[in-house]
Amino acid sequence: MGACVSPYEYAFASVTCAVCSPSLRICLRPSNCEAMSGPVVDAEVALARCIEAMHTTLLASVTDALPQSTESMEASDAGVGVVDTVAQRLEWEMGVERQRIDKLVGGLEQHFAALERAVSSLPDIPADSIDRDIERLNTEAASLAQTMMAAYDEAEALAAQLEHEINSQPVPSI
Known part of the structure; x- marks a missing residue:
């Protein structure tokens, strides 16, 4: 997984990641994706x-937009290129170009739909709600920390009392 990059630094990698499609030169799986939620990883992959x-x-x-030439070898040697406008006109009249464009656009629309589904599955929580939750959890954590420190102090006092009682007991000699 040496080709993986940070999710915020997607870039063309020189080596294809083992989990990526061989045709793609972009790493589809961030190296620290374990720390991110599944929907975020899915959205980034999409x-x-x-x-x-x-x-x-x-x-x-x-x-597809480049002109298709039907030049002969003699014309090519002479440096004269003849564009086959008849073939282009025939393609235009038959709608072949429109079909190719529709096919390309259809493929893109599938990818955009997958991206839209992935992004729409991300949780949409207002920032102020998240801030309130964080503050509440911080307050609760501080309260629990104080309770834990009080319990440690009490345990330390009990341990000192037990040690004092044990040390103050007379040990009979044998």
Whole structure:
């Protein structure tokens, strides 16, 4: 898991993590994910997959947008490139390009839907509520600490009293 990075520092890793998909170069599992809740890890994984899908779609779109040439070897040698506008026009008329775009967009929409589900499963608690809970727990912890210290002081006093009583008992000689 050497390729894992902090959840707040997602970056392209030079090595693919053992738990990641081989096609992805982003670590999908943060190294300290054990300290985070499951929904947070799931949301970060969905975000990483969404980013990778957008990258893949962008590359596919760029490749698809490049003109397809039907130049012959002689024309190529002469340095003249002829773009096959007839094939492009036919593709446009038949809606092939629209189908390819719809397929790419559909794939992205699936990733965005997964990301939306992951983010919506995150707990949404107002910050002031969390602050009140933290303050209440701190007060309770301080109270319990005082009670524990009082119990230790009482135990120490009892131990000293027992030691004094044991030491004050006469031991008969044999």
